[in-house]
Amino acid sequence: MNFDFYIFDLDGTLLDLGNIGVHVDLILVKTLKKLNVHRIPEKKERNNLWRSGEKFGEILREWGINDSYLFWKYFDENDFEKRKVLLKNKQISLFKDVKTALELIQNHKENKKLAICTNTADYIVEFFLNYFKIDQYFHEIFSLGSNVDQKFAKPSPDGILNILKKFDHNPLEKTAIMIGDSIHDIIAAKKAKISSCLILRHIEKDYMSYKEWNIQPDYVIEHLDELNNL
Numbered sequence: 001m002n003f004d005f006y007i008f009d010l011d012g013t014l015l016d017l018g019n020i021g022v023h024v025d026l027i028l029v030k031t032l033k034k035l036n037v038h039r040i041p042e043k044k045e046r047n048n049l050w051r052s053g054e055k056f057g058e059i060l061r062e063w064g065i066n067d068s069y070l071f072w073k074y075f076d077e078n079d080f081e082k083r084k085v086l087l088k089n090k091q092i093s094l095f096k097d098v099k100t101a102l103e104l105i106q107n108h109k110e111n112k113k114l115a116i117c118t119n120t121a122d123y124i125v126e127f128f129l130n131y132f133k134i135d136q137y138f139h140e141i142f143s144l145g146s147n148v149d150q151k152f153a154k155p156s157p158d159g160i161l162n163i164l165k166k167f168d169h170n171p172l173e174k175t176a177i178m179i180g181d182s183i184h185d186i187i188a189a190k191k192a193k194i195s196s197c198l199i200l201r202h203i204e205k206d207y208m209s210y211k212e213w214n215i216q217p218d219y220v221i222e223h224l225d226e227l228n229n230l
Helices: 020-034 043-051 053-062 068-088 098-106 122-131 158-166 183-192 224-229
Strands: 005-008 113-121 140-144 176-180 195-199 219-221
Touching (some): 005 158, 043 053, 068 113, 068 122, 098 113, 113 122, 122 140, 140 158, 158 176, 158 183, 176 183, 183 195, 219 224
Parallel strands (some): 005 113, 005 176, 113 140, 176 195, 195 219
16 A cells, blocks of 8 residues: 555545436436526537536536536536435445445554545535545545535546645655546546546446546556555
8 A cells, every 4th residue: 555645536436326427417407407598408418518627618608508606506406416316215325345445544554644536516525425424534525516616626636736735745755646437537636646546436337448548547446445455
């Protein structure tokens, strides 16, 4: 276990929401309808929003949405509502390897630090960390919300850099790694100049093979306990 700081994505990495892409698209459509968008974009167009990075505002304006703050407010509200239904139906859970892996890192003799960097709204993150009783493992959490603009969402490195600053990270003395299940996690890690680790949860089923990405992770694992060997 050679890293000093372990930064985790939440959805799809620690939290199992099943087919995340389907849920997210349903929430997006519901949000667009709530905002009375004249024409609901086709699925391919909707997918472009998640690949747009800091340019999400341009896409929203093309759809007739000028108030991006209101869009994300409604999106997060619909997201939380959907998650609570999934939770009630036992369709959300922690991946089975999560608590064991977190405890192993937390109890390491070299005082490793753990953090979460996620694009999910802060109040949703707080709810699920408390619900699954894993909040105590993390020294820092970077999430989006009323005080954090959407432009800081991954693949922006700002969330990771914010965490590293709070950890007083000196790259000459300490090493850090970002663990996530999407290309956005890998890009954010690369931009922040730390190691990147892709965990193959549902990725091979829901997306193209990661081997086709134009940017590659430093490590690829199937289970979190493999972090012990990195």
